[in-house]
Structures are given as structure tokens and as C-alpha cells.
Amino acid sequence: MVTSTINVPPRKREIIEKAVIRFCGDSGDGMQVTGSQFSNTVALYGNDLATFPDFPAEIRAPAGTLPGVSGFQVHFSSSDVYTPGDSVDVLVTMNPAALKMNLPDLKTNGILIVNLDNFEETDLRKAQMSSNPLEDHSLDAYRLFSVPLAKLTRAALKDLGLDAKSMDRCKNFFALGMCYWLYNRSMDSTLLWIDEKFQKIPQLVQANRLAMQAGYSYCEATEAFQISYEIPPAKLVPGVYRNISGNAALALGFVAASRQAGLPLFLGSYPITPASDILHELSAYKDFGVITFQAEDEIAAITSAIGAAYAGAIGITTTSGPGMSLKTEALGLAVAVELPLVVCDIQRGGPSTGLPTKTEQADLLQALFARNSEAPVPVLAPATPGDCFWIALEAVRIAIKHMVPVIVLSDGYLANGAEPWRIPSVSDLPAIPVHFETNPVNFQPYRRDPETLARPWAIPGTPGLEHRIGGIEKQDVTGNVNYEPLNHEHMVRLRAEKVERVARDIPDVVPAGDPSGDLLIVAWGSTHGPITAALKSQRAKGRRIGHVHLRHLNPFPRNLGEVIGRYDRVLVPEMNMGQLVMLLRAKYLVDARPYNKIQGKPFKTSEIESKIEEMFD
Amino acid sequence: MTTATLPVHTKKDFQTDQEIRWCPGCGDYAILSAVQSVFADLGIPREKFVIVSGIGCSSRFPYYMNTFGFHTIHGRAPAIATGLKLARPDLEVWVATGDGDSLSIGGNHTIHMLRRNVGLKVLLFNNRIYGLTKGQYSPTSEIGKRTKSTPYGTADRPFNPISLAIGAEATFVARSVDVFQQHLKDTLKKAAAHKGSAYVEILQNCNIFNDGAWDTVTERDARSEHVVQLEHGKPLIFGKNRDKGIRANGLELEIVPLGNGVTEKDLLVHDEHHPRPSYAFMLAHMEHRPGFPTPIGVLRSWGEIPRYEDLITAQIEEVQAKRGKGDLEKLLRAGDTWEVRP
Numbered sequence: 001m002v003t004s005t006i007n008v009p010p011r012k013r014e015i016i017e018k019a020v021i022r023f024c025g026d027s028g029d030g031m032q033v034t035g036s037q038f039s040n041t042v043a044l045y046g047n048d049l050a051t052f053p054d055f056p057a058e059i060r061a062p063a064g065t066l067p068g069v070s071g072f073q074v075h076f077s078s079s080d081v082y083t084p085g086d087s088v089d090v091l092v093t094m095n096p097a098a099l100k101m102n103l104p105d106l107k108t109n110g111i112l113i114v115n116l117d118n119f120e121e122t123d124l125r126k127a128q129m130s131s132n133p134l135e136d137h138s139l140d141a142y143r144l145f146s147v148p149l150a151k152l153t154r155a156a157l158k159d160l161g162l163d164a165k166s167m168d169r170c171k172n173f174f175a176l177g178m179c180y181w182l183y184n185r186s187m188d189s190t191l192l193w194i195d196e197k198f199q200k201i202p203q204l205v206q207a208n209r210l211a212m213q214a215g216y217s218y219c220e221a222t223e224a225f226q227i228s229y230e231i232p233p234a235k236l237v238p239g240v241y242r243n244i245s246g247n248a249a250l251a252l253g254f255v256a257a258s259r260q261a262g263l264p265l266f267l268g269s270y271p272i273t274p275a276s277d278i279l280h281e282l283s284a285y286k287d288f289g290v291i292t293f294q295a296e297d298e299i300a301a302i303t304s305a306i307g308a309a310y311a312g313a314i315g316i317t318t319t320s321g322p323g324m325s326l327k328t329e330a331l332g333l334a335v336a337v338e339l340p341l342v343v344c345d346i347q348r349g350g351p352s353t354g355l356p357t358k359t360e361q362a363d364l365l366q367a368l369f370a371r372n373s374e375a376p377v378p379v380l381a382p383a384t385p386g387d388c389f390w391i392a393l394e395a396v397r398i399a400i401k402h403m404v405p406v407i408v409l410s411d412g413y414l415a416n417g418a419e420p421w422r423i424p425s426v427s428d429l430p431a432i433p434v435h436f437e438t439n440p441v442n443f444q445p446y447r448r449d450p451e452t453l454a455r456p457w458a459i460p461g462t463p464g465l466e467h468r469i470g471g472i473e474k475q476d477v478t479g480n481v482n483y484e485p486l487n488h489e490h491m492v493r494l495r496a497e498k499v500e501r502v503a504r505d506i507p508d509v510v511p512a513g514d515p516s517g518d519l520l521i522v523a524w525g526s527t528h529g530p531i532t533a534a535l536k537s538q539r540a541k542g543r544r545i546g547h548v549h550l551r552h553l554n555p556f557p558r559n560l561g562e563v564i565g566r567y568d569r570v571l572v573p574e575m576n577m578g579q580l581v582m583l584l585r586a587k588y589l590v591d592a593r594p595y596n597k598i599q600g601k602p603f604k605t606s607e608i609e610s611k612i613e614e615m616f617d
Numbered sequence: 618m619t620t621a622t623l624p625v626h627t628k629k630d631f632q633t634d635q636e637i638r639w640c641p642g643c644g645d646y647a648i649l650s651a652v653q654s655v656f657a658d659l660g661i662p663r664e665k666f667v668i669v670s671g672i673g674c675s676s677r678f679p680y681y682m683n684t685f686g687f688h689t690i691h692g693r694a695p696a697i698a699t700g701l702k703l704a705r706p707d708l709e710v711w712v713a714t715g716d717g718d719s720l721s722i723g724g725n726h727t728i729h730m731l732r733r734n735v736g737l738k739v740l741l742f743n744n745r746i747y748g749l750t751k752g753q754y755s756p757t758s759e760i761g762k763r764t765k766s767t768p769y770g771t772a773d774r775p776f777n778p779i780s781l782a783i784g785a786e787a788t789f790v791a792r793s794v795d796v797f798q799q800h801l802k803d804t805l806k807k808a809a810a811h812k813g814s815a816y817v818e819i820l821q822n823c824n825i826f827n828d829g830a831w832d833t834v835t836e837r838d839a840r841s842e843h844v845v846q847l848e849h850g851k852p853l854i855f856g857k858n859r860d861k862g863i864r865a866n867g868l869e870l871e872i873v874p875l876g877n878g879v880t881e882k883d884l885l886v887h888d889e890h891h892p893r894p895s896y897a898f899m900l901a902h903m904e905h906r907p908g909f910p911t912p913i914g915v916l917r918s919w920g921e922i923p924r925y926e927d928l929i930t931a932q933i934e935e936v937q938a939k940r941g942k943g944d945l946e947k948l949l950r951a952g953d954t955w956e957v958r959p
Contacts, residue, residue: 238959286936288943296729300696307700460667460685470688
């Protein structure tokens with residue numbers, strides 16, 4: 001009888017500060033599940049962490065081939081973690097293709113666990129390998145552990161009466177069990193997860209439990225590993241934590257905004273990678289009165305949300321780049337009729353279909369300008385997965401207070417990456433005041449709030465407020481159709497001024513690091529992690545560097561120009577061809593320098609550091 | 618104690634102070650007048666009405682109705698109205714659209730609205746031409762039609778809007794004509810009484826770019842030969858002297874002269890509640906055959922399908938009844954959590 005906890009008499013246990021582990025295999029090998037389970041376990045233990053799931057756009061590319069490789073990387077530590085890690089300490093590979101694609105990221109002398117059962121000649125051929133790396137000494141620079149994962153898993157499950165294929169599908173849990181032993185981690189939370197996940201098929205509960213425990217026992221019994229590691233808990237800010245991905249945080253943020261505003265939430269959405277998870281999450285929150293509408297296309301997704309906003313709900317729509325392109329006309333309508341709306345663009349590589357599962361931040365200029373004529377909208381961007389929660393609240397707050405559509409630019413890396421998130425108390429959430437116009441005396445649909453220039457939110461069903469709105473140009477105040485030249489210019493300037501005035505309503509930027517000095521890094525979105533890590537390391541070398549990470553990209557915070565002026569040089573790293581840098585140069589006439597990476601992958605800390613060093617040369 | 622009384626509105630209550638910008642002689646005036654008087658008769662508070670439109674001559678409609686109105690973008694009115702209706706199922710939402718708006722650029726939204734059975738009333742102004750862009754052919758223009766964009770005639774087979782709606786399994790499909798005021802009002806009242814999607818095609822004359830497009834239907838002398846008025850429970854009879862009938866012969870319809878042993882009893886009796894959409898489709902398709910009349914009236918009225926917004930609302934209520942109303946504090950702390958102590 002195997003019990004859930006096994007007391008290990010450790011051979012040698014070394015206490016270390018941090019580790020980066022990557023699981024990789026076929027997209028059918030369960031690497032995403034394995035990685036998420038490992039992440040949850042280290043998070044529950046109290047480590048800080050960051051994760052990076054990296055998977056192909058194809059659901060199942062042919063087994064064993066290079067395009068089918070899927071990976072999940074976890075960086076966990078007893079100190080602050082800002083990125084999933086530049087290079088890997090432990091690489092778990094399920095087949096030669098995964099080995100070939102991922103080996104370049106493994107540190108010299110790093111631990112390499114390979115599934116020995118998948119290194120037949122046919123496997124090597126599928127990975128386009130001419131010789132067997134397990135035999136040709138090409139892996140001599142690493143601590144190689146060739147483990148017959150499939151054979152050992154089958155042996156462990158032989159009494160369950162499963163077919164070979166079902167048994168083989170459990171081998172990822174064998175590997176996970178090995179990694180739990182290696183880092184002295186309890187299997188308890190994963191055992192609970194298995195019980196719940198497979199509760200309808202008791203045989204699979206048994207199988208996955210046994211496979212994981214067999215992996216753990218294998219390490220213990222064979223003495224394959226002469227050493228195991230311990231990474232003590234991190235000193236995080238006190239509070240209750242959970243692990244959260246950007247998409248899940250956005251969904252929670254919108255539910256919170258709905259509560260804070262006291263209005264129902266309406267999501268109109270069309271499935272698209274990497275945004276679909278927000279639709280999945282919100283569609284489960286019926287108990288919060290959330291209405292989710294899976295529309296017939298991207299256009300119906302945004303227009304239904306506009307209809308709901310017109311009716312007095314919080315209208316939101318979620319998409320990625322190609323969907324943004326389809327939504328542009330409707331976004332212009334929302335600008336013209338001045339209704340609150342939130343559009344989330346979870347950016348991915350482009351153009352066109354591009355790299356659906358890979359990250360990029362190249363939709364910034366699209367968000368700002370891709371509408372016909374002059375149609376300004378506020379644009380926000382979360383910096384970390386946890387920040388997605390707060391940005392959702394901020395977007396709804398601005399949309400309602402200023403009666404404007406707001407764009408939120410997240411990206412694939414934030415969407416799927418996860419980090420420990422300190423759960424706020426509901427009583428600490430910001431209020432979102434809502435005022436529906438009800439007074440019919442002298443009601444005018446485009447009479448404006450003198451401070452914000454917002455027009456009244458006058459929802460259908462309110463007696464005496466019958467009025468007409470539309471995309472056609474209208475007279476200020478009355479909202480009547482109007483083609484007069486001077487009225488048009490007045491309205492164009494008014495809509496621009498209305499968005500500009502959002503700047504009065506957002507906080508000034510406070511640079512991280514040095515408040516003035518040699519170099520300022522200005523950035524936005526998911527580059528926050530590697531820049532923060534690079535800043536720490538470069539400042540430790542005595543360099544005077546500041547970092548401004550913009551959450552409000554339109555309008556910019558009011559003091560941004562002044563802050564930029566306090567530094568000798570300005571560097572703008574972006575996962576695009578230089579979009580924010582173009583805006584900064586245009587607005588502040590500053591010689592800001594771009595640093596661009598367009599590989600569908602986040603920056604490494606080392607890359608940012610090299611660039612900083614180059615700036616000081 | 619108060620007693621509920623139906624609001625009393627007159628047609629005038631639904632008129633606006635806006636200058637109407639349709640061409641003099643346009644069929645849209647007649648439709649506007651009919652809708653204003655039908656709304657007044659429905660006994661519904663004025664603020665409950667919302668008219669949503671797309672782009673085109675017909676889509677200027679909301680500006681001339683003293684209700685809530687939303688003139689949106691080309692083809693998207695059904696989608697905007699769907700969001701509106703999901704958020705506020707208590708509102709009376711009407712969509713004003715045209716043949717280009719509903720069947721070309723907005724074709725996708727039209728069919729999806731109909732298959733979902735959203736509780737919207739759609740007024741399709743069909744003039745078989747693009748008027749606002751000055752005279753290009755539309756998806757309902759007859760094949761071979763010479764227009765500004767087809768100087769040698771169109772090669773496109775036209776849509777029959779009724780067939781399309783029935784194909785999408787619309788639960789209420791009807792047709793009327795701009796100049797048949799009483800018939801139009803009666804049809805609109807039936808549409809208003811239907812719970813789910815009601816799709817009403819209104820044959821409308823564009824006297825500038827496609828004048829006389831429906832002459833065979835509307836001209837006093839011609840119309841009795843070319844129109845069959847469908848009435849529930851009544852046989853299909855047409856002709857100047859009401860001497861022709863439509864008879865079902867298996868899956869075919871045929872025209873038979875009355876007399877010589879053929880009586881009304883032999884004719885097809887209209888059943889607008891026929892459970893099979895194929896019945897209504899068969900009627901809709903008559904006009905494509907030489908000698909057959911154009912049907913007007915209610916082709917299909919099927920009340921057995923629930924409204925989309927009711928299903929969505931019921932699902933939310935069901936979950937809330939089972940799980941209770943959502944508790945945000947609990948939701949935020951759902952799943953695996955851990956505490957870091959000071």
C-alpha cells in the first residue's frame with residue numbers, strides 16, 4: 001500500500017536560493033498540466049514564482065515532431081522573482097524533439113532528465129536527428145539522467161488493467177513525482193487535484209496517483225540523484241496569496257468592477273487565442289449575474305457589448321489582434337456615441353494570424369490610432385498577471401466616469417503566465433460611482449459634465465428621456481444630426497479634450513530605482529519582469545537608473561515629460577518595432593532609444609542588462 | 618392604492634421635431650406613419666421603446682420616432698439590439714433595416730439573431746436597390762438588373778428575404794407593402810404580439826433609384842392577379858374575380874381555376890402556425906415561378922420556441938438559486954491559497 005506522503009531519508013540536501021525548471025514534450029504529453037501542478041505546489045509552499053507556458057498553435061501536431069513541442073517553465077525562489085528565468089537548471093524532456101528544441105536553454109552542468117523509451121531510431125528521425133544524443137557524447141556538458149519513463153510507469157500501473165496507451169499517458173506524473181523528490185516537495189496538493197480532476201473515473205485517479213508516487217520512489221530507491229535541493233519560502237508581503245494568470249485576473253477584475261459599480265457585467269466575445277480563457281472564466285460566474293454572449297463574430301461581440309452599455313450594463317469585449325482589426329468600426333461608433341465600454345486586446349504575434357500562441361506587444365499604435373478619422377480612446381496596459389485584476393477595475397472606472405470606450409492591452413505572456421497574487425480584501429477595492437440620468441427637465445443627451453466633459457448616461461426605459469443617438473455627426477448639447485463645419489471641428493476637439501482630461505484623473509508616475517540619473521527605462525506591459533530584474537542587478541553595480549512602467553498609455557500621466565527630463569538617456573525596450581518610443585519621441589522631443597525583440601518570446605533579463613551596459617559604453 | 622392603467626398614447630406622441638430627410642414620395646413615409654400609429658395602439662409606455670438601425674435610407678428611421686433610438690453602423694443593428702435585449706429584456710426593441718443593411722453587410726447578424734430567437738421586431742425595408750449610395754444593385758435586385766454598378770446587368774441571383782428568414786428557422790416571418798396601410802398596420806401588430814424574433818419584410822418603393830420596383834404588387838389593376846393575401850384558416854384565393862386558387866399536390870403547389878368542380882374546399886388552407894418551416898418556405902418560393910402570385914401576410918408564426926433572453930436570464934436565476942448570489946470575497950479566495958504571516 002502506498003501512502004500519500006513518503007518520508008525521505010535525504011542523501012544530501014542542499015539549500016539554494018532559486019531554481020528554474022522546464023517540462024517539455026509533445027503537445028499531447030500533458031506538459032502544461034505538469035507545469036501548473038509543480039507551480040501550485042511551490043506556490044503553496046511559499047516560494048515566489050513566475051511561470052511561462054509555451055505551446056504550439058496546433059492542438060496536436062504529429063507526435064514526436066519539432067512543431068509539436070510544448071513546454072512549461074517555472075522559476076521559483078526564496079527571494080523576489082520577476083521573470084520565468086533566462087536559462088534552465090532542470091530540463092525534463094519527453095522525447096528527442098523536445099530535447100532538441102529546449103537544450104540550448106539548459107545551463108552547463110544543469111540536470112537533464114530524458115525519457116529513454118522515446119529514443120528509438122524513428123523518434124530520432126521525427127526530430128531530424130542523425131545520431132542518438134544519448135550515445136554520441138553531445139550531452140556531456142550536462143548531468144544526464146536517462147530514465148525509461150514509459151516502462152517504469154507501465155510497471156507501476158500493471159495491476160490496474162489499463163491499456164498501454166492509457167498507462168503511457170500517466171508518465172508525465174512519473175516525471176512530476178521525480179521533480180517533487182528532487183526539490184523536497186510534498187505531493188499532497190497534486191494528489192488532491194488528481195482526486196478531483198478524475199473523480200468520475202476512479203481508475204485514472206489510481207493510475208495518476210501511482211505514477212507520481214512511483215516517480216518519487218524511483219528517485220529515492222535508485223539513488224540516481226545523489227543530491228536533492230531545498231528552496232525556503234520567500235519573504236513576501238504578508239497576506240493571503242493565490243497563484244493567478246493574467247486572463248483569470250482580468251476576469252476577476254471585471255466581476256469586482258461589476259460589484260463596485262453595482263451594475264451587471266456583459267461580455268460579448270468570439271473565441272480567439274490567447275483571449276478565450278477570459279470568456280471561459282466569466283461564463284462560469286452566472287452566480288454574479290454575469291451575462292456572457294458568445295457572438296457570431298468579432299463584430300457582433302463588440303456591438304452587442306455596445307448595446308448592453310447603452311442599456312446600462314458594464315459592456316466589455318475580449319479579443320486578440322485579428323479580432324481588434326474587425327472591431328475598429330464599432331469602436332469608432334462607441335467614441336461617437338460616447339458610451340462606456342472596455343475592449344481587451346490580448347496581444348499576440350502578427351500580422352494577420354501571425355503567431356497565435358506567442359506573445360508580442362505590437363498593437364499599441366493600433367489601439368491608439370486604428371480607427372477612421374479622429375477617434376481617441378484611453379489605453380491601459382497591465383504590467384504583471386496580478387495587475388490584470390487592477391487594470392480591469394481601472395478600465396471600468398475610467399469608462400464610466402468619462403463616458404468613453406477604453407482599450408486594455410494585455411498580451412499572451414501575461415495572459416498565460418502566472419504569479420503569486422496577494423488577494424485584496426473586497427473592502428479595499430476602489431468605489432466606482434455610477435449616475436444614470438433620470439431628470440427629464442431640460443434633458444439634453446450631449447450636455448456635458450464641466451469637469452470631465454462626459455455626457456449623461458441616459459438609459460432606455462427612463463421616462464421623459466427619449467432621445468436619439470448615432471454614429472452620424474451631431475450637434476453638441478442637443479445631439480441632433482448636424483453637418484455644419486464649425487460644429488464638426490468643435491466636436492472633434494471636444495472628444496479629444498475629453499480623453500486628454502483623463503490625465504487629471506490618473507496618478508503621476510514615480511520611477512522605480514533612481515529618481516534621476518544616467519538612464520531612464522520607459523516601458524509598458526509584460527516587459528515589467530525582466531526590466532525590474534535587470535534594474536536591480538545593474539543598480540547594484542553602481543549605475544544610476546530609473547524605471548517608469550506605464551499603465552496609462554493614453555493619455556500619458558501628466559508628469560511623464562518632467563520625469564524623462566531628469567535623466568541623461570532614455571531606453572525603451574518593447575516586443576515590437578518601436579511603438580512607445582515613437583510616441584515618446586513625438587510628444588516629448590526626447591532622443592529616446594528603442595530596444596526591440598520580435599521573436600514571440602519575452603525579453604530575458606540578460607538581454608535587457610546587455611542593452612543597459614551598451615547604453616553606458 | 619393605485620390601479621394600473623395602460624398608458625394612452627396618440628400617434629403624435631411618437632413624432633419628433635426632426636426635419637425628415639427622405640426624398641419626397643419615398644415609401645418610407647408610409648412605413649413611418651404606420652409604425653407611429655401601431656406604437657400608439659400597443660398601450661406600452663413610450664420610454665420602453667427602442668429603435669435600433671444600421672445604415673441606409675431606412676436606418677434614418679429612429680430620428681423620426683419619439684422613442685429611444687440608436688442609429689448604429691452598417692449591418693450591425695441586430696447585434697447591438699441583441700446586447701441591449703440581453704441586458705434589458707423588458708424593453709420593446711425594434712430594428713429598422715434595409716435590403717443592403719440586413720441581407721448583405723449584416724446577413725450574418727440577421728441569421729444568427731433569427732436562429733437564437735431574440736425578442737426583436739425587424740422591419741426590413743426592401744426596395745431592391747442601394748438608395749443612399751445612389752443606385753447600386755442590392756442583394757434583392759432581380760438578376761440582370763442594370764444599375765450604376767452593373768451597366769450590363771447583374772449576374773447575382775437575388776435573396777428572397779422570406780426564404781432566408783425561414784431557412785434560419787425564424788419563428789415569425791411576414792410580408793407587407795408600404796402602400797397597403799391597413800395590411801401593414803395589422804401585420805406590425807401581429808409582429809408586436811410575437812414573443813421571439815419577428816421578421817417583417819416591407820416591400821417599399823424607392824421613387825428615385827428604383828421607381829416602380831413593386832408595381833406588379835401595388836398597381837390597382839395588376840395587384841389582384843399578382844398578390845395572394847395569406848390569412849390564417851382561409852384558403853389561398855387570388856385573381857381579379859377571386860377565381861383562382863392554390864392547391865397542394867404532394868410537395869408541389871399548383872394554380873387551379875375555381876369552378877368546374879373545383880371548390881374552395883380543394884384549396885390549400887393557410888396555417889401560419891404550421892409546425893414545419895418547409896410549409897412556409899413552399900409559400901415563399903411560389904413567386905419565383907411564372908404565373909404564381911406573391912404572398913403577403915404572415916407566412917409563419919411559431920410560438921413554441923423560447924426567447925433567447927429568457928433562456929439566458931433563466932440560466933442565471935437557476936445558478937443563483939442553486940449556489941446563492943455570488944460572494945466576491947469568496948470568489949477571490951477560491952482555489953488553493955496560502956498565507957504569508959508577518
